[in-house]
Amino acid sequence: MLLYGAGGHAKVVLDCLMEQGVSINGIFDDKSDLVSLNGYDVLGKYDEHSFEEDQVIITIGDNTTRKNLVQKIKHKFGKIAHPSAIMSKYVQIGEGSVVFHGCILQTGVRIGKHCIINTGASLDHDVTVGDFAHISPKVTLCDVVEIGEGTHIGAGATILPKITVGKWCVVGAGAVITQNLPDYSLVVGVPGKIIRRTDDQ
Ligand SMILES: CC(C)(COP(=O)(O)OP(=O)(O)OC[C@H]1O[C@@H](n2cnc3c(N)ncnc32)[C@H](O)[C@@H]1OP(=O)(O)O)[C@@H](O)C(=O)NCCC(=O)NCCS
Numbered sequence: 001m002l003l004y005g006a007g008g009h010a011k012v013v014l015d016c017l018m019e020q021g022v023s024i025n026g027i028f029d030d031k032s033d034l035v036s037l038n039g040y041d042v043l044g045k046y047d048e049h050s051f052e053e054d055q056v057i058i059t060i061g062d063n064t065t066r067k068n069l070v071q072k073i074k075h076k077f078g079k080i081a082h083p084s085a086i087m088s089k090y091v092q093i094g095e096g097s098v099v100f101h102g103c104i105l106q107t108g109v110r111i112g113k114h115c116i117i118n119t120g121a122s123l124d125h126d127v128t129v130g131d132f133a134h135i136s137p138k139v140t141l142c143d144v145v146e147i148g149e150g151t152h153i154g155a156g157a158t159i160l161p162k163i164t165v166g167k168w169c170v171v172g173a174g175a176v177i178t179q180n181l182p183d184y185s186l187v188v189g190v191p192g193k194i195i196r197r198t199d200d201q
Contacts, residue, residue, distance in 0.1 A: 001078050002051055003027040003059045004069065006037045009116070010059035013098055014038050016082040025051045027059070048074035057096060058114060063132045063150045063168075066114045070096070077113070094131065112149070130167065148183060170198050 001022050003010050006029035014037070017024055026041040028050075034042040043050060055078030058066045081087060081099035091105045094113035099105065102120040109123045112131035117123070119137040127141045130149035135141065140158040147153065148167035155173040159165060164180045171177060172188035181187060184197045 001025070001080075002043075002054045002056045002075065003040075004046060004056055004073065005029060005058060005060035006032045006034050006042045007060070009061045011038055012100060012119075013057060013059045013080065014040060016080045016098065016100065019083050020080060022078075022080065025054055028056075046072065051075075057098060059098075061116065061134065063134055063152060066096075067132045067150065070114060100137075106143075118155075124161075136173070168198055 001017055001024050003013060006027045010027055024040050026043040027037055028043050028046045030045050032042055036042055054075060056073055056075040057078050058069050060066055077095035079093055079095055079097045082101045084101045085099045085103040087105040088107040090107040091109045093111045096114035097111050099117040100119045103117050104122045106125040108126035111117060111129045114132050115129050116134040118135060121135045121139045123141045124143040126144045129135060129147045132150045133147050134152045136153055136155040138156045139153045142159060142161040144162045145159045146164040148165055150168040151165055153171045157171045157175045159177045163177055166181050166183035166185060168183060169181055169185045175188055175192040176190040178191040184199045185194045186196050186198050187194050
């Protein structure tokens, strides 16, 4: 496996890969001056001919950056779940996605491509998470919730049953979402209120 992005998020993904016994050949990073990260080589700029047979996971926390990088990567994409995650056998996880320590993914959960399901998140039955979304630590997604592409759910937020959160939204840490949210909503509070759009200049 190869990673792309040598920051803090990559360190957690490295832990997941090590725990699963996956061999790791290095980490691309277009900007970092590091030569190694937690004992693994930082390889410099992305090179499509480097370890061509390996898969890549994009280990950058920003959802838009992950989406933009997908276009230029020629390797196949990998995915990983930490062994402490509890997952129904009826869970689907898309390429490039990562599921961190202590998550619970119930039956019928579908995770898109290049998502981050962060530490201790709880996804109840039949939840859908769109591509490039980030579900932060300790988030609760109740049953049949739908999360749109690129949306970031902040730490500890709760989304009530059957709610749809649109694309490229940001839900503030600790919010409780009681109503469907249109695309590009930025929401904080309990109950959650829209305070602006995420695509405002
Ligand atoms: C919601 C969030 C994105 C807003 O960030 P921002 O655009 O920089 O907004 P500001 O800090 O300017 O705050 C705007 C207003 O919302 C309030 N606010 C911000 N975050 C809030 C939150 N989580 N809950 C309640 N109110 C919040 C601020 O107090 C401020 O209120 P005011 O206008 O009355 O002063 C951010 O505060 C947040 O919660 N991010 C989630 C971070 C997270 O969970 N990361 C996990 C990484 S693993």
